[in-house]
Amino acid sequence: MSEHASVEREREKLLKELSQVQDELNSLRESMQTEVDIEVDEGDSEVFEREKNAALIAVMEIRLQDIQNALRSIEKGNYGICTRCNKPIEPGRLEVKPDATLCLNCQQEIERLSRRGRPTRQIQW
Ligand SMILES: [Zn+2]
Structure with a gap:
């Protein structure tokens, strides 16, 4: 196949x-x-x-x-299966990064979560 x-x-x-x-x-x-x-x-x-x-x-x-x-x-x-959500990882992503263990969604989610500690906006009163 x-x-x-x-x-x-x-x-x-x-x-x-x-x-x-x-x-x-x-x-x-x-x-x-x-x-x-x-x-x-x-x-x-x-x-x-x-x-x-x-x-x-x-x-x-x-x-x-x-x-x-x-x-x-x-x-x-x-x-090619995402270790986080068990969905197939995008073929294009595997082409670029053959050792990817996360799908694009999960990768972005993890990156977003790891950035969360930093404040995005500060109010100055
Ligand atoms: Zn995933």
Whole structure:
């Protein structure tokens, strides 16, 4: 069935992305390990570089988890199903973000809720 073929294509895309992210993580971690000899003069920039790498590693690890989650849901046969409302995720959205686990509605809802702490309007009397 064509539906199955497209999931297979997504799986290949995810596996490719997975190995890219893993490569990147490996080289980032390597650079973290080799930079232990810090020259006093370079201390600040080295520290900055390490902090930047640490932040990148954190981002990559989340990305890796998302990809692995998507691959797992392909194996379980519920790939492309929103984990929040159990409705199918828009195909166009999956095309852009193959590791999406939420439909557009739920994604927007969550983003809206996470912004709610900030006041949108202040009355100045
Ligand atoms: Zn949803």
